[in-house]
Amino acid sequence: MENRAFAPAKVNLTLHVTGQRADGYHLLESLVVFVGVGDRITVAPSQALGLTVTGPRAAGVPTGPENLVLRAAALLGSGGAEITLEKHLPAAAGIGGGSSDAAATLRALSALWGVDLPADRGLSLGADVPVCLRAAPCLMSGVGEVLSNVPALPAMWMVLVNPGVEVPTPAVFRGLSRKDNPPMSAVPAGKDAQGFADWLATQRNDLEPPARAIAPVIDDVLEAISASGGLIARMSGSGATCFGLFADAGSAAAAAHQIKEKAPAWWVDHGALGSFA
Numbered sequence: 001m002e003n004r005a006f007a008p009a010k011v012n013l014t015l016h017v018t019g020q021r022a023d024g025y026h027l028l029e030s031l032v033v034f035v036g037v038g039d040r041i042t043v044a045p046s047q048a049l050g051l052t053v054t055g056p057r058a059a060g061v062p063t064g065p066e067n068l069v070l071r072a073a074a075l076l077g078s079g080g081a082e083i084t085l086e087k088h089l090p091a092a093a094g095i096g097g098g099s100s101d102a103a104a105t106l107r108a109l110s111a112l113w114g115v116d117l118p119a120d121r122g123l124s125l126g127a128d129v130p131v132c133l134r135a136a137p138c139l140m141s142g143v144g145e146v147l148s149n150v151p152a153l154p155a156m157w158m159v160l161v162n163p164g165v166e167v168p169t170p171a172v173f174r175g176l177s178r179k180d181n182p183p184m185s186a187v188p189a190g191k192d193a194q195g196f197a198d199w200l201a202t203q204r205n206d207l208e209p210p211a212r213a214i215a216p217v218i219d220d221v222l223e224a225i226s227a228s229g230g231l232i233a234r235m236s237g238s239g240a241t242c243f244g245l246f247a248d249a250g251s252a253a254a255a256a257h258q259i260k261e262k263a264p265a266w267w268v269d270h271g272a273l274g275s276f277a
């Protein structure tokens with residue numbers, strides 16, 4: 001019997017870099033959410049382990065053992081499965097594509113093989129894998145392994161825009177001018193979308209300035225999102241994908257349409273925030 005799992009885009013609404021460990025990894029505080037835009041994983045029983053990558057964003061995605069899907073399978077056990085990864089998210093884009101694929105694979109294969117999820121929740125595969133296993137709004141800290149609940153967020157829709165420039169995460173962290181930035185303030189409860197966006201505007205993504213230095217086109221992306229009427233425009237993770245937040249589905253769809261017309265070469269998608277595990 002086949003098992004399917006959705007690998008939604010991960011978005012860092014905030015990302016405060018507050019320190020650095022002796023091994024070089026950075027201490028973070030990040031409000032992470034997930035959008036109904038993403039990759040699809042299908043696993044079917046098989047003697048051997050195999051991976052096929054399909055979908056509109058398959059080009060350039062590794063198909064060998066370095067693919068995070070196969071690394072997730074190896075972490076879980078040594079069973080067989082025919083895995084299909086339908087790729088919709090751009091790679092190296094700051095929206096956790098590979099990490100979310102790894103998390104979805106862990107979910108689908110643990111069900112297929114009847115085995116427990118790994119004790120480290122996939123942290124050894126990448127700092128974003130534990131949060132992607134949750135696939136629901138949460139506060140991420142430590143280097144990505146400490147997850148805590150947040151108050152319910154208002155219903156919100158998001159437009160995601162990627163200009164097609166890959167920004168390598170290590171280079172962005174290396175470009176930080178300070179590692180000891182001020183922490184995040186507490187996530188407020190009971191706000192509507194506008195009130196929540198007003199709070200968000202007082203928080204930061206500390207990786208935005210170094211990413212913009214590496215890929216100045218991020219400035220144009222943020223400007224295009226702002227001009228499309230979003231409540232706030234900001235970069236996710238280490239970039240270059242940026243997001244706009246909207247209070248209703250119709251304005252998010254209209255903004256996505258407007259940005260696509262303006263910049264046909266960019267990847268643009270939209271969806272609702274939610275829980276997907």
Ligand SMILES: C[C@](O)(CO)[C@H](O)COP(=O)(O)OP(=O)(O)OC[C@H]1O[C@@H](n2ccc(N)nc2=O)[C@H](O)[C@@H]1O
Pocket residue numbers: 012015024025026027028030094096099125126127128129142143144169170173237238
């Ligand atoms: C930027 C974020 O996406 C925010 O959610 C994550 O912190 C990075 O998650 P990820 O891409 O899954 O990260 P990994 O694959 O573990 O690490 C990629 C590289 O990012 C840097 N890195 C990552 C996480 C972290 N807390 N500190 C770091 O300095 C390291 O140079 C590392 O070699």
Ligand SMILES: Nc1ncnc2c1ncn2[C@@H]1O[C@H](COP(=O)(O)OP(=O)(O)OP(=O)(O)O)[C@@H](O)[C@H]1O
Pocket residue numbers: 061062066067068069085090091092093094095096097098099101102128169237238239
């Ligand atoms: N399943 C996968 N999908 C996309 N890229 C993958 C996958 N497995 C391995 N990779 C490799 O990982 C690199 C980083 O891509 P990925 O989409 O995981 O990252 P990301 O944008 O850095 O995520 P984030 O910064 O939000 O953690 C790619 O350049 C690619 O070579």
